[in-house]
Amino acid sequence: MxxxxxxxxxxxxxTFLKSQGLDWRxxxxxxxxxxxxxxxxxxxxTSVPxxxxxQTHVGGYDDMMALHRQGGFLPLVQGAAS
Structure with missing residues (x-):
């Protein structure tokens, strides 16, 4: 990130990533x-985060949360970890 x-x-x-028990760089x-x-x-x-x-670009915070609400963020993370 x-x-x-x-x-x-x-x-x-x-804060969100930590609440999900995830690590990040x-x-x-x-x-x-x-x-x-x-x-x-x-x-x-040019904006952060x-x-x-x-290698998958999720986007910014709002993009990540929208993906999470759609049920796609955690499966993406789990797929990247395997």
């Missing part, structure tokens, strides 16, 4: 301009 320090949606995304784009460029190239978006499950 690409994040920055001053981002309420990043905090919300991490955080990449702080505010600390490394090269990582921001990499995020934009991968996600084609940008959430990936494996």
């Amino acid at each position: 690409y994040t920055s320090a001053i981002c309420g949606f990043c905090v919300a995304a991490k 955080e990449v702080r784009v505010d600390l490394d301009p090269a990582e921001r460029e990499h995020m934009v190239a991968r996600a084609r978006r 940008q959430i990936f499950v494996g």
